[in-house]
Amino acid sequence: MKIVAAQDFRLDRNVDYGTNEQNESVRQIVSTVRKEGDSAVLRYTAEHDHVLLTPEKLRVTKEEMMAAYDKVDRAFVSHIREAANNIRRFHEKQKRNSWMDFEPDGSLLGQIIRPLDRVGVYVPGGKAAYPSSVLMNVIPAQVAGVEEIVMVTPPATSGGEGINPYILVAAAEAGVSEMYRVGGAQAIAALAYGTESIRKVDKICGPGNIYVALAKxxxxxxxxxxxxxGPSEIVVLADDTARAEYVAADLLSQAEHDEMASAILVTTSKLLAEQVQAEVEKQLKQLPREKIARASIDSHGSIIVVDSVLEGIEVVNKLAPEHLEVMVQEPMTYVSYIRHAGAIFLGPYSSEPVGDYFAGPNHIIPTNGTARYASPVDVDDFTKKSSLIYYSKEAFLANGEAIIGLARHEGLEGHARAIEVRLMLEKQG
Amino acid sequence: MKIVAAQDFRLDRNVDYGTNEQNESVRQIVSTVRKEGDSAVLRYTAEHDHVLLTPEKLRVTKEEMMAAYDKVDRAFVSHIREAANNIRRFHEKQKRNSWMDFEPDGSLLGQIIRPLDRVGVYVPGGKAAYPSSVLMNVIPAQVAGVEEIVMVTPPATSGGEGINPYILVAAAEAGVSEMYRVGGAQAIAALAYGTESIRKVDKICGPGNIYVALAKxxxxxxxxxxxxxGPSEIVVLADDTARAEYVAADLLSQAEHDEMASAILVTTSKLLAEQVQAEVEKQLKQLPREKIARASIDSHGSIIVVDSVLEGIEVVNKLAPEHLEVMVQEPMTYVSYIRHAGAIFLGPYSSEPVGDYFAGPNHIIPTNGTARYASPVDVDDFTKKSSLIYYSKEAFLANGEAIIGLARHEGLEGHARAIEVRLMLEKQG
Structure with missing residues (x-):
């Protein structure tokens, strides 16, 4: 892991928009499913997942979901339940009320906040099937009040129609009411346009491979x-009070995700920089996913030495990382200076996996520097607002002329006349 | 305007994604400005707007903004100021606080809500230069606490470098701190990537022609x-208490925007349907923008007769209109049934222009049925959130094993070890 000066550091960032062939194939799948419905969904499932289904077998039954509980260990059920409770409790705090303002002239102005009607959650199959992602997508929707939460996930090739029981248990714990065994671009198309078996949703969320991303x-x-x-990122901001073993382990927990993941240490301590460098090497050798983690550390890992914590925060604000760990003395005193970071982990015990799995805040966090303007997934993502305007006769008569004036300045005479016709007829009585 | 039965009604909706040539031209402009900066911006301005500028002249001066006050009538200044006050007051109610949760085990969990650093607002030139749009984009950003609000608008061809004084006054009243005379795709590229004269922003908003939309x-x-x-839409839901003159005028105020605009009446009264039909024809003939309004009414206007207000609301929920006027007896009693509408106007005096210009709620509202999942522009659009996690030693020791268990079930050993190394070393002391 290389040590670089702050002024020499530049983070390569890139988003995969797919090859032309991938884009073409996705467009083809989406338009075919849109036209042909179930039959196309089943055809693509046979072709890509090598599983032959009938329309009746698309939907995962309640019995199948319940049977999954017998296939997972008891500790898992209790851990996932605890995690779900924490996530639910945190997201409950994000709920907002509709409001209304009562004006002295008799008017009412307000904002109505409502859940979306129907949401689709994509859950990848195979090795990328993460029960924690099921919780992080489904629970905020459920807390928002979404009544229909539909999950789609590809049928496992090896297990025939079977779906990973850990995913099924997570879905049941999170409160999924409807599930289909379909994956890839065909699943996204079915959710977006509807088929005979799968009704159209209002929003699609959840991670997936490049075909799923392009279909979305x-x-x-x-x-x-x-x-x-984009690829996952961590920045650790540390001073000489941080333990190198913890810093290195946290950097590697990010690096093991993906060769494209970035793990960056920003530190005021040259000693810590060197200790972490050695510790990363030592821990790397014992990691099952060593190859992936090493590729990530070699291409996207860096250690940046700075003169002060505040200078370190300047580097952080430029990076706008997805995850930021602050392992310095009195970390809370620095929070106000951190302008751009998706999730901020404070102190030696707030290791990123604490947030990935358990603490409560969402683990779906803006990547690729988009924390400058974007936010972790939350309840707001599953609600929408409507404005409410009731203008009283008193308010209308008092302000009609101003509205006419503004409309005429924009050359919109029809707008002016909608007001004028009322002023005229109301005066006639 | 045709009268149709609810079951026969279908709304054509379409979004303009531009021709291949337009897309190609926009990509070219964006990549050239990104590479060459100011010089490309000035070249495209000369080419498309026929105005020759130097880099020093790009920025609109404070003096120019102030001088605009002498060029507009006094009534306008007072009307726009009143409108700005109403809009500000409404949007102030949308502000939210960061929050923190203090857990019994010593942990802290929270959500930090912050304004974006820097926002760019595009304002079209020529006939589509609407002072009201300036207010509706700038004020929510300002209320959110955005410190740098940058406006761009094309130099007027006829007036040389001059900019519409009504736009300048609206910008000054709304609190724009920085303005550049540049329009089209080159303005969007400059805001997105930065040039020598125009610093990069975090978000771009505001309406524009097809080139601006494609560049965004x-x-x-x-x-x-x-x-x-997309094109603007109104649905009026009315019973026999509604006045045909008001309904017709409101439908036409939408139709005059654009040939693609939709104006739809849903009514329980066959008599009102016929009266509105006649009244639309009568008012159309006196409208300066008759040609546009007539094209809109002919292709996208409809009157739908339903059996009850609730049946009418079913039609409304299917359409998910941008604007909905409810001109029935006791309109407030129906609001809970209206699930999908961007802005809801209640009663005979809440004509759409009341909201377009003056009442306070934003006039930038989801079009094309996207009110199913999207919201009017508001303060949230100019803020972003960060999660905050401080885990205490007590919380960590109590939950470490659960986190390790969940990580191992996902095959992420590096995640498990980041927890394990801490459990191990903390026990050693």
Whole structure:
């Protein structure tokens, strides 16, 4: 892991928009499913997942979900339940009320906040099937009040139609009411446009491979989508009070995700920089996913030595990282200076996996520097607002002329006349 | 205006994604400005706006903004100021506080809500230069606490470098701190990537022509963008207590915007349907923008007769209109049933222009049925959130094993070890 000066540091960032072939294939799948419905969904499932289904077998039954509980260990059920409770409790605090303002002239102005009607959650199959992601997508929607939460996940190739029981248990714990065994671009198209078996949703969220990501981009507008995640990132900001073993382990927990992941240490301590460098090497050798983590550390890992914590925060604000760990003395005193970071972990015990799995805040966090303007997934992502305007006769008569004046300045005479016709007829009585 | 049965009604909706040539031209402009900065901006301004500028002349001076006050009538200044006050007051109610949760085990969990650092607002030139749009984009950003609000608008061809004084006054009243005379795709590229004279922003909003819309799509990811508006829409839901003159005038105020605009009446009264039909024809003939309004009414206008207000609301929920006027007896009693509408106007005096110009709620509202999942522009659009996690030693020791268990179930051993190394070393002391 290389040590670099702050002024020499530059982070390469890139988002995968797919090859032309991938884009073409996704467009083809989406438009075919849109036209042909179930039959196309089943055809693509046979072709890509090598599983033959009938329309009746698309939906995962309640019995199947319940049977999954017998296939997972008891500790898992209790851990996932505890995590779900923490996540639910945190997200409950994000709920907002509709409000109304009662004006002295008799008017009412307000904002109505409502849950979306129906949301689709994509859950990848295979090795990327993460029960924690099920919780992080489903629970905020449920807390928002979304009545229909639909999950789609590809049928496991090896297990025939079977779905990973850990995913099923997580879904049941999170409160998924409807589930289909379908994956890839065909699943996204089915959710966006509807088929005979799968009704159209209002929003699609959840992670997926490049085909899923491209399909989400393709259907955006017909439905809402969540943001498309880039590679995961961590920045650790540490002073000489931090333990090198903890810093190194946290950097590696990020690096093991993906060769494209970035793990960066920003520190005021040259000694810590060297200790972490050695410790990363030592811990790397014992990691099952050593190859992935090493590739990430070699290409995207850096240690930056700075003169002060505040100078370190300047570097952090430029990076706008997805995850920021602050392992310095009195970390709370620095929070106000951190302008751009998706999630901020304070102190030696707030290791990133604490937030990834358990503490309560969402683990779906803006990547690729988008923390400058974007936010972790939350309850707001599953609600929408409507404005409410009731203008009283008194308010109308008092302000009609101003409105006419403004409309005429924009050359919109029809707007002016909608007001004028009322002023005229109301005066006639 | 045709009268149709609810079951026969279907609304054609479409979004303009531009021709291949337009897309190609926009990509070219964006990448050239990104590479060459100011010099490219000035070249495209000369080419497209026929105005020759030097870099020093790009920025609109404070003096120019102040001088605009002498060029507009006094009534306008007082009307726009009153409107700005109303808009500010309404949006102030949307402000939210960061919060923190103090856990019994010593942990802290929270959500920090912060304004974006720097926002760019595009304001079209020529006939589409609407002072009201300046207020509706700038004020929510300002209320959110955005410190740098940058406006861009094309130099007027006829007036040389001059900018519409009504726009300048609206900008000054709304609190714009920085303004540049540049328009089109080159303005969007300059805001997204920065040039020598114009610093990069975090988000770009505001309406524009097809080139501006395509450029916003192109730069999305480098910066955030607002949604790209489709044609404007109104649905009026009325019973036999509504006056045909008001309904017709409101339908036409929408139709005059654009040939693609939709104006739809849903009514329980066959008599009102016929009266509105006649009244629309009568008012149309006196409208300066008759040609546009007539094209809109002919292609996208409809009157739908329903059996009850609740049946009418079913039609409304399917349409998910941008604007909904409810002109029935006791309109407030129906609000809970209206699930999908961007802005809801209640009663005979809440004509849409009341909201377009004056009442306070934002006039930038989701179009094209996206009110199913999207919201009017508000203060949230100019803020972003960060999660805050401080885990105490007590919390860590109590929950470490659960976190390790969940991480191992996902095959992420590095995550498990980041927890394990701490448990081990803390026990050693």
């Amino acid at each position: 981009r393709e259907v955006f507008g017909a439905v809402d989508i969540d943001s498309i995640a | 799509r192109e730069v999305f990811g480098a910066v955030d963008i607002d949604s790209i508006a």
